[in-house]
Amino acid sequence: MNRKLTFSIFRYNPQETGSSPGMREFRLEETENLNLFVALNLIRETQDPSLQFDFCCRAGICGACAMVINGRPRLACRTKTAELPEKIVLMPLPGFRLVGDLSVDTGAWFRSMNERLRSWIHTDENFDPDAPEVVMDNQVAEEIYELDRCIECGCCIGACATAQMRSDFMGAAAMNRIARFMLDPRDKRTNREFFEIVGTDQGIFGCMGLLGCHDVCPKNLPLQDQLAHVRRKMGRQALKNILPWYKN
């Protein structure tokens, strides 16, 4: 016998007059291998075509479909109903502006984060179209890629107590991103320059170390290590800033 699933889904369309926030229930019979991508599309196609949610690659690569699933931020496309009880509660990811129902505006948030971090390679060297590429150790390339795998899904922000209390906190995704640039030999920024960007309460010193981010990251990024690494580096830089003779 297939299970009869109950989906309790947050509904609110800010664009529709008369819409008010609340939970609505939908029922669906479970089929083999059912995941939330298929389930939510079925509900939309057969029960309520106005239901808003975000999927894009539906393969766990693009990060579009993060939502709170039975209390935990996760990628919906990767979540099988078999892992969940019969009652499935879906809420939009907190910390981002609501577009409608389960859809939130992660694009504006991450664009702003990347602007604040100045998250691009800073170098005075011009690209020489006639020269071969600058050599790099493969291991360094792989270490950068390890951190570059962040898909900006926002799960770490949704799971972060600081981010929920202060909207200007940049969160683990940002600290991981800046750690990626610190690792990259092509980026010529000094620790002092990195400190200007993340050596604040909006940056690394706002982190309370609860590490919800690390627990929920769908890409298993080493966020705990990176937060500690950036904090240590920026802590030393803070000392250096006030005690010019201090050496690491």
Added chain:
Amino acid sequence: MRIIYTDLLCIGAGLAGERVAIEAARAGFETICLSLVPARRSHSSAAQGGMQAALGNCIKGDGDCPDVHFQDTVKGSDWGCDQEVARIFADNAPLAIRQMDHWGVPWNRVVPGRSCYYKGGEKLEKEESEDKSGLITARDFGGTAKWRACYCSDGTGHAMLYTMDSVAVQHGVQVHDRTEALSLIHDGERCHGAVVRCLKTGELRAYISRATLIASGGFGRIYRASTNAVINEGGGQIIALDTGVVPLGNMEAVQFHPTGIVPTDILVTEGCRGDGGTLLDANLERFMPHYEPEKAELASRDVVSRRMQEHMAKGLGVKSPYGDHLWLDIRHLGREHIAAKLREVNEICKNFLGIDPAESLIPVRPTQHYSMGGVRTDKDGAVYGLKGLFSAGEAACWDMHGFNRLGGNSLAETVVAGMLVGRRVAGFLQEEDMKVDTALVRGELKKQQERIDILRSSTSGEAPFEVRNRMQDILMDYVGIFRNEKDLHLAVEKLQQVLLSAENLKLSSRGAGACPELSLGLRLSGMVRLALCVAFGALERRESRGSHARDDYPARNDRDWLVRTLAFWPGGRALPRLEYEPATKVVEIPPGERGYGGCEVISAES
């Protein structure tokens, strides 16, 4: 209603769109990218295995150069490509990849010394040279003479897109995400911008731009089963076709990738086979060497997909509740290799199939993957028929792929075409001004507002989701890997009926704000028109070339069909008008044998 002015409007913010935008922004022009999703979620991010560029750094790529890359590309295209474009592409790919490196892509590098690799099931050894240490390395891909696919593990598209977007942020390229272009504003001669619907609020806006670029990716989602992201519904091709004056090129050239997983149709990279993975049948026997003794699993995608289909038709597929499939075997590559070089594949297998690919076989079958066809442009990316309109990437038919794209050539195309078309666009913006015709803009806005109003108030008609599903099923059933006159006739007939339904829809929601039912309702008739361009183009092309395989015309016919289909759709017609132009003006390599695929050829001289 809001009107926004800009120098360049890019419709699409994936690799191609942002690369063009960056070139224009660096030349000092104001640039806005529209995107259905946040830029970094664009489908470019899902490209896994690699980008082809003839660097020749790794030992198995020794002696590689743009000439060899060019030859592989032309053969891969089954001589359907524009050879001048393929030449420009191959010559510029090394430069484009080095620029991406300069911007921050963490390409995997050459590690000197001895190491093992697999070819088919066989374990072999290679030795990388000391003097190439630390330069960008490459892996093997299908249809290539050398190892040429440069990569970052198997998240190459992701790493490139994040780097590209970071450079876009650096240069102040604006991205208006969650927006959808509903139509181009034009006077029949020049493009003036686009009418756009905000997918956050439902608001309608006009963007007035001196230059407009279509870089919205492919249209795979006209098929029910596709590896494409759900956003790949052909929005850019639709608004181009709707002008009536812009043709779509070679829409019948649709690529099926050999390894979509079953079920869910998610892609696992060609890198699996490039790194030595094999395809097995129901008896757990390797079958590709039997069909393709030379290339085996690493023939071009069209050929491997056809052979897989053929093999399953012999009853040698694996039965499953989701239909027949075959197995992809990467177990012998070892856990360490899979964890380092095939990370996404590893994750996809674990999360979507619940298997460990180091221990279990991966169920795969050919799945719709890429659109070689698209908005027809000249070699500079300027679109046929409308001045001020450009196109690049998968959305375009620039036409370096002809009737089959090689793996790794799409990522390469996005950044090479992006760079070159970007230069052309910047040059155009230096020279060309435009008189803004407010009546034209208001007229187009009004037209689109009326479409929305009519759809929202419609009291009879079918539900958009049902009509879409019907269209998708017709393509699956009648316009697949192997095609024939009878099926294609049926497809065209049925799609024409679906088009009538798609033009007469009824919403069951109120269609307020960013309502997804309204969004689909607005784009559905356009999707069906694209489907008709594919089916009708395929019906009319009475030969087999690359991915277009006709049971009833099995030979490649260079005498009559060395041409590119151009599909126009002037208003009020029930079918597109097809015209043809020579596939290539410049012939560096005359049509010949591909060296795989074993297709009969009717030569031009016969």
